[in-house]
Amino acid sequence: MNSIILATASRYLLMLLLMFSVFLLFRGHNEPGGGFAGGLVAAAAYALYVIANGIDAARSVLRTDPMRIVAAGLATALLSTLPSLLAGKPFMTGIWIDTMSPVGKIGTPLLFDIGVYLLVLGMTLTIIFALAEEDATR
Amino acid sequence: MSILLAIGFLASAIAPLLHRRFRENFGWIALIFPLSMFLGLLWHYPTVAGGMVVRESIPWVASLGVNLSFALDGLSLTFAMIITLIGAAVFLYAGAYMKEYPDAGRFFLYIGVFMTSMLGLVLSANTILLFIFWELTSISSFLLIGFNHQRESSRKSAIQALLVTGGGGLALLAGFILLREVTGSFEIADMYDMNALITAHPLYPAIVVLMLLGAFTKSAQFPFHFWLPNAMEAPTPVSAYLHSATMVKAGIYLVARMNHEIGGTPLWQDTLLATGAATMLFTSVLALGATDLKKLLAYSTLSVLGTLMLLLGIGSPLAIKAFFIYLIAHSLYKGTLFLVAGTLDHETGTRDVRRLGGLRRAMPITAATAALASFSMMGVIPLVGFIGKETVYKSILELDTWGIPLIAAAVTANAFIVMVTLLVGFRPFWGKARATPKHPHEAPLKMLLGPGLLAVLGLLFGLFPDLFISTLLDQSALSILSEKIGLKITLWHGVNMVLFLSLATLLAGGVAYRLRNALQERLDGFRAPALMKPSSWYEALVGGMLKSARLQTALLQNGYLRNYIQIVLITALSAAAYALYQAADRVRIVPDVSITFYEAALGIIIIVATWMLVTSQSRLKSIVALGVVGFSIGIIFVIYGAPDVALTTFAIETLNVILFVLVLYRLPKFVSLSSTSNRIRDAIIAGSAGLFMTMTILLATSFDLSSKLKEYYAAASVPEGRGRNIVNVILVDFRAIDTLGEITVLAIAALGVLALLKPGPEEGRRP
Structure with a gap:
């Protein structure tokens, strides 16, 4: 697709949508949103970029292989389970720091949600990139 | 002793890193590992020789009686000293022998894990712990036999050894569980004086057979001996260490260890005697x-x-x-x-x-x-x-x-x-x-x-x-x-x-x-007839298994997605329909007349879009229609106050359409291939799926839905989960283990998709 308007707009939309997805991620604990929905929105942002600018441009904007994001997400989620083990509480008991920060309360469930966000983003992009690449080689 | 083993696993883990750094003299560095363990054991020698047993126990899964219990007595010490002493010789030797192998670092990881597991095996005083180490030695042996994995014979021998010893390991586990039924404990020390009780129990013959199956496969007794000569595919230090000095003696160690508890009967002694003599001679x-x-x-x-x-x-x-x-x-x-x-x-x-x-x-x-x-x-x-x-x-x-x-x-x-x-x-x-x-x-x-x-x-x-x-x-x-x-x-x-x-x-x-x-x-x-050779029994068994796997694959998984969907739907429907039929009289159809204008409009949109989806001759039109159905359902979620679900549905539907469009390029031109009878069959399956879901929902709504669980989550969400969004708190806190499992599945699915879509290394190189 060679639409200059879409190509230009997608650059700004990518930033906007990514910011929105992070917003969804952090507000998820109190309002509708969360890591899963946030990750999907972020993936949709990149999907738009793929459609507008092609797969190679999207890859260079992402800077890393989406499978690495999957691995990072899974690792983050697993990391969030460690504090409960170290504290000797039942596995995956939420542990919170009792101070407010700009993004709300900080605790292991938030870390876990970030892991979900990354994993969903990475997984969706893995599939989209792989499919789009097949098209490009045709 | 648990610390010793923990250090052992840790040292194995960093071995590849050290090997990269000190390639030339790695043998000397590797030597430190078994040698220090040997000296550590030597330090206990006077205590043990003096008649003391060094014991240590840390609760692990205490509710099941599984503990990290270790005991160092004469028998354990003898084996442990053999393991570490031969280990020292082999590690030093392997430093020079493995020099030309590109993956020598990984070799030391495997063999280090093996040595630590083998030590764990002979030090364990809890049968379940012993079993875990037992299996770890089987797995490290598998990895070491198959170390030259480019060779087909290596891979074959490795799988053969794993199947034979792993199968025996499962029998051993069953034996330990039966033994626990009799004695009420997994701790070997508890069973020490229970010989009379165990041997008189009706389960005793089963225990003996299962344990000896484990011991005979591991120690390559006739008729399970054939895997050991094939295991010589491994690099020679491995053969010297695992397949002559240590691992193959694990079965013998087990028999010696359990002899006091379950031995002394004609069944036990004669089986050992006959099998041992047959193996020795044959x-x-x-x-x-x-x-x-x-x-x-x-x-x-x-x-x-x-x-x-x-x-x-x-x-x-x-x-x-x-x-x-x-x-x-x-x-x-x-x-x-x-x-x-x-x-x-x-x-x-x-x-x-x-x-x-x-x-x-x-x-x-x-x-x-x-x-x-x-x-x-x-x-x-x-x-x-x-x-x-x-x-x-x-x-x-x-x-x-x-x-x-x-x-x-x-x-x-x-x-x-x-x-x-x-x-x-x-x-x-x-x-x-x-x-x-x-x-x-x-x-x-x-x-x-x-x-x-x-x-x-x-x-x-x-x-x-x-x-x-x-x-x-x-x-x-x-x-x-x-x-x-x-x-x-x-x-x-x-x-x-x-x-x-x-x-x-x-x-x-x-x-x-x-x-x-x-x-x-x-x-x-002279060629022995195939019927006489135990290795050909093994071949026949594995061959038969593969054949039946191929048969059921051809039958159920023939590569056509439509068949998969059919089979999944039919199986699920017929299983669940039976349960539904049992509760048929509880289904109440309560006409609800208070449908709003929006709901009615959405319903009509969904029905029209579904009709288009089914009848359309254009794939793109079908996909768009599917998107319409999805978004309409999302709007229903909004109306009924589930913004979280609606949000996720919208996102997923959007991505779904994008994915479908991407796939669409790769498909051939649309032609109507299915015959009328096929279409009628598919319509019946799809129709029954729809009918089933309708009935299920009607059944579900006929129950009283105000459950205590909902109230509990609503009440506990803010004080315990620190969040007002109950759905999210459930996902990331209350039921977080479920979510962890689900995202792991997602990660594996992503790998699977990648493997399916990416051309392999050989295919990619082809012009």
């Missing part, structure tokens, strides 16, 4: 057909394993004494000879015994080491192997009924072992020189030190048996029998029947060596 004869140095040694190892099992079957104090001496002697000389075989392979480029000869000038130290170990293996005075064999003969002669046939079998088996020794330990070094693929020269120091030390130890143990073995022997025997042995070990027993038998063995071995060439030709013409 496998030693098989050595006639081998020409590969390592295979020859493997067959003699099998025969020794059979002898050890036989001794446990005899179970007299003298037999237990013979068991320990023979065990130690075998580990020393066989480890040495395997390493010598590896050196020969490394320096000359061949392991075929027919192509080696006259190497004593080029490799004098190796030749001397081999000679020393060979004398021990043949049972020549004054080496420890001599004491071992004498005591074995003596304990067999003690038997009343079976003494004569068994001693004949033992002498025959040992004569073949002597023949193997002459072939492996002497023939390559003496006689006239033969041309080898590589120009032979002496091995580096790292490859001489380990085997040399083990061979010299074999001499020292023989000369001063009291100093090294006797002190620990009483305590070791106590773990197997209730009484102390109280027998002294001496090198020279005087001129008697046993000495005569020893001489006869040597003589017969020499004759067998001379006759071998003549026998060889006879044997070449």
